[in-house]
Amino acid sequence: MSENKNIYKPIKAKLLEVITESPTIKTFIMEPEEEFSFKTGEFIELTVDGIGEAPFTPSSSPLETKQIEVTVMKTGYVTEYLHNMKAGETLGIRGPFGRGYPIEKFYDKEVLILGGGCGFAPIRSLLYNLVAISDKLRKVTLCYGSKTPDECIYQPYVDQLRKTPKFEVLRTVDEPNESWSESVGVATVLLDKVKVDIKNSIAVCCGPPIMMKFGTYKLLEMGYPENDIFLSMEKNMSCGLGKCGHCMMGKYFVCKEGPVFTYDEIKDQPDIWS
Amino acid sequence: MNDITNMKKFYSLLYPDWNSAIDQLLANYLIYGPIKTDDSIDYEIVHSENIAEVSYNIPKPTTPLKTFFLPVKENLTTKISSISKRIIIGTPNCDIQGLKILDEIYLDKDYIDTAYKEKRENTILISSSCFETQEHCHCMIYGIQPFSKEIADISISRVDTRMHLEVLSEKGENFISELKNYAAVSNSPESEIKDIELKQSKIENEIIANNSGLPDYKKTGKIVQKAKEEIWNKYSSKCVSCGACATICPTCSCFLLIDKPNFEKVRQLDTCQYPGFERVAGGEDALGELPKKFKNRYFCKYVWKPQKFKSLVCTGCGRCIEACIGKINKNELFRELAN
Numbered sequence: 001m002s003e004n005k006n007i008y009k010p011i012k013a014k015l016l017e018v019i020t021e022s023p024t025i026k027t028f029i030m031e032p033e034e035e036f037s038f039k040t041g042e043f044i045e046l047t048v049d050g051i052g053e054a055p056f057t058p059s060s061s062p063l064e065t066k067q068i069e070v071t072v073m074k075t076g077y078v079t080e081y082l083h084n085m086k087a088g089e090t091l092g093i094r095g096p097f098g099r100g101y102p103i104e105k106f107y108d109k110e111v112l113i114l115g116g117g118c119g120f121a122p123i124r125s126l127l128y129n130l131v132a133i134s135d136k137l138r139k140v141t142l143c144y145g146s147k148t149p150d151e152c153i154y155q156p157y158v159d160q161l162r163k164t165p166k167f168e169v170l171r172t173v174d175e176p177n178e179s180w181s182e183s184v185g186v187a188t189v190l191l192d193k194v195k196v197d198i199k200n201s202i203a204v205c206c207g208p209p210i211m212m213k214f215g216t217y218k219l220l221e222m223g224y225p226e227n228d229i230f231l232s233m234e235k236n237m238s239c240g241l242g243k244c245g246h247c248m249m250g251k252y253f254v255c256k257e258g259p260v261f262t263y264d265e266i267k268d269q270p271d272i273w274s
Numbered sequence: 275m276n277d278i279t280n281m282k283k284f285y286s287l288l289y290p291d292w293n294s295a296i297d298q299l300l301a302n303y304l305i306y307g308p309i310k311t312d313d314s315i316d317y318e319i320v321h322s323e324n325i326a327e328v329s330y331n332i333p334k335p336t337t338p339l340k341t342f343f344l345p346v347k348e349n350l351t352t353k354i355s356s357i358s359k360r361i362i363i364g365t366p367n368c369d370i371q372g373l374k375i376l377d378e379i380y381l382d383k384d385y386i387d388t389a390y391k392e393k394r395e396n397t398i399l400i401s402s403s404c405f406e407t408q409e410h411c412h413c414m415i416y417g418i419q420p421f422s423k424e425i426a427d428i429s430i431s432r433v434d435t436r437m438h439l440e441v442l443s444e445k446g447e448n449f450i451s452e453l454k455n456y457a458a459v460s461n462s463p464e465s466e467i468k469d470i471e472l473k474q475s476k477i478e479n480e481i482i483a484n485n486s487g488l489p490d491y492k493k494t495g496k497i498v499q500k501a502k503e504e505i506w507n508k509y510s511s512k513c514v515s516c517g518a519c520a521t522i523c524p525t526c527s528c529f530l531l532i533d534k535p536n537f538e539k540v541r542q543l544d545t546c547q548y549p550g551f552e553r554v555a556g557g558e559d560a561l562g563e564l565p566k567k568f569k570n571r572y573f574c575k576y577v578w579k580p581q582k583f584k585s586l587v588c589t590g591c592g593r594c595i596e597a598c599i600g601k602i603n604k605n606e607l608f609r610e611l612a613n
């Protein structure tokens with residue numbers, strides 16, 4: 001990092017397209033004005049000019065360097081403004097920040113991914129990456145849960161994955177409708193249905209805190225060692241740089257030392273699920 | 275010239291000469307020094323008329339030194355033409371030591387905060403030895419002496435009619451060269467250095483005596499970690515979440531970025547004692563309950579940051595005790611835990 005770079009100044013990015021994924025989730029495709037690349041699982045701070053900034057993990061492939069996508073759930077102040085933005089407008093990007101997924105550790109393994117809600121966003125980026133190196137992996141199983149079929153995002157990508165060798169997708173919803181033909185129940189019920197060779201497998205978990213908590217407990221129960229469970233932690237963040245203090249989770253600055261941690265690394269820290 | 279004097283690089287000049295040198299230095303520097311008012315003592319901008327009012331060898335001014343490097347509010351994206359060179363006189367060692375943790379965070383080589391760095395580089399720190407102590411000073415308990423040997427550029431002491439300046443850094447050395455343009459500077463006689471050292475050790479003993487029974491830093495970390503919830507419930511019951519303890523603390527370093535049009539970012543100091551510090555989407559707030567929030571500050575300082583950083587995150591300055599409107603005294607809490 002250059003000594004004189006202003007770490008707080010965002011680079012500008014043109015909003016190329018907005019895709020409505022569900023009633024509350026949209027994907028924003030952006031083209032940064034300057035060179036920008038990231039590793040999967042690292043996050044960016046996205047600025048809505050004059051309004052505010054919020055952390056998001058890109059949902060696009062880290063191998064794609066011209067454009068970058070984030071998939072955002074409308075939950076509050078900044079995300080509401082973001083959801084009202086149109087193609088052609090300008091956003092600001094700082095980053096990439098943090099420590100993403102250690103892909104090399106997945107080599108020769110089965111990868112079991114548990115995701116819920118908007119947690120599919122970072123997972124999609126991870127999946128793009130895993131597809132690109134699938135010759136090095138044994139198998140990838142995605143277990144994804146959402147509240148309703150309406151909120152199941154990335155349908156075209158799911159269809160595509162289901163046709164990809166070595167990749168399997170299981171889905172569940174809490175509240176099904178007539179046309180839903182997949183599982184029903186919370187995301188963790190899918191873990192009862194997967195066949196994994198735990199000794200040769202690692203698990204990734206990303207989603208709402210409640211799902212992360214029970215998902216992790218379930219994975220431990222299944223026999224996953226604590227350091228083979230990779231969690232993507234969500235904390236309040238402001239700077240993204242290990243300075244402002246907002247993201248402290250015990251001894252960790254989640255923004256800098258995370259957001260991806262093994263369960264082993266964080267199990268003794270306070271309030272990891274809230 | 276005596277060997278020790280040579281090694282320690284003590285310079286001395288007459289007090290009136292020092293004052294007139296400061297007057298001349300005002301042409302090149304913005305100078306701050308502690309000045310007494312009726313009920314407090316705090317840093318003021320020094321100008322020709324108030325030079326003689328600057329106090330030396332007194333305990334901490336009200337404002338923590340951090341404020342000079344992390345102003346309450348600061349625009350981080352619009353470049354101020356160039357930051358003026360500053361001299362800060364009269365900072366006690368607790369606050370000088372408090373810069374260590376700020377340096378670790380803000381000068382972290384992965385992400386250097388240029389706004390902070392520029393201010394650090396453009397400031398000459400003239401620390402002064404404490405020849406007095408206040409009720410709540412407890413630096414010695416955490417291994418901090420009431421006089422500087424590092425981080426500051428100069429350590430200053432006034433003995434009768436003479437000022438003694440001990441050089442602690444290259445910047446300090448350059449300052450002495452500059453000073454020589456304006457005043458007759460000589461080496462301090464050994465007898466007077468001895469005199470200063472005597473005063474210093476007298477104060478050290480006084481601070482230790484004033485704080486008998488107070489656990490040291492390591493022990494404090496251990497007892498904080500083991501403390502039962504009742505302790506936090508009890509002590510936090512008087513807390514009104516005003517944030518004064520953290521705002522006035524020389525080592526509390528948290529902030530919030532605020533957005534302004536044209537992608538400008540303004541840094542505003544923030545603290546974990548204010549509401550919503552850890553609130554996330556959906557409203558979940560790990561520090562939502564008062565005892566948890568209160569406890570967070572103790573864990574941050576004595577348990578978590580010590581696991582991550584080399585520097586102390588409490589210097590024992592005592593400001594948080596003096597500032598608390600709930601009259602919460604952290605040292606009473608520690609004594610209760612230690613017993």
Ligand SMILES: Cc1cc2nc3c(=O)[nH]c(=O)nc-3n(C[C@H](O)[C@H](O)[C@H](O)COP(=O)(O)OP(=O)(O)OC[C@H]3O[C@@H](n4cnc5c(N)ncnc54)[C@H](O)[C@@H]3O)c2cc1C
Nearest residue numbers: 054055056057072073076077078079121235236237554555
């Ligand atoms: C590393 C990381 C990656 C994330 N990736 C995604 C993603 O890919 N897609 C997605 O939809 N969401 C993601 N989030 C959550 C997203 O950042 C929050 O939904 C967003 O900050 C909410 O902002 P708001 O102003 O709309 O909400 P409000 O509730 O109005 O927030 C107000 C303020 O609270 C703070 N705040 C509230 N919630 C959060 C939060 N969860 N994280 C940090 N600060 C918060 C902020 O300071 C914010 O300014 C991620 C969070 C983190 C930490």
Ligand code: SF4
Nearest residue numbers: 523588589591592594
């Ligand atoms: S916690 Fe209190 S005593 Fe310690 S440095 Fe901060 S203000 Fe001073």
Ligand code: SF4
Nearest residue numbers: 526527528545546574
């Ligand atoms: S005690 Fe609170 S305000 Fe102070 S540095 Fe720690 S988290 Fe920040």
Ligand code: SF4
Nearest residue numbers: 513514516517519598
């Ligand atoms: S100064 Fe006292 S009342 Fe105010 S937040 Fe700190 S402990 Fe609470």
Ligand code: FES
Nearest residue numbers: 240243244245255
């Ligand atoms: S977000 Fe500022 S320290 Fe992590």
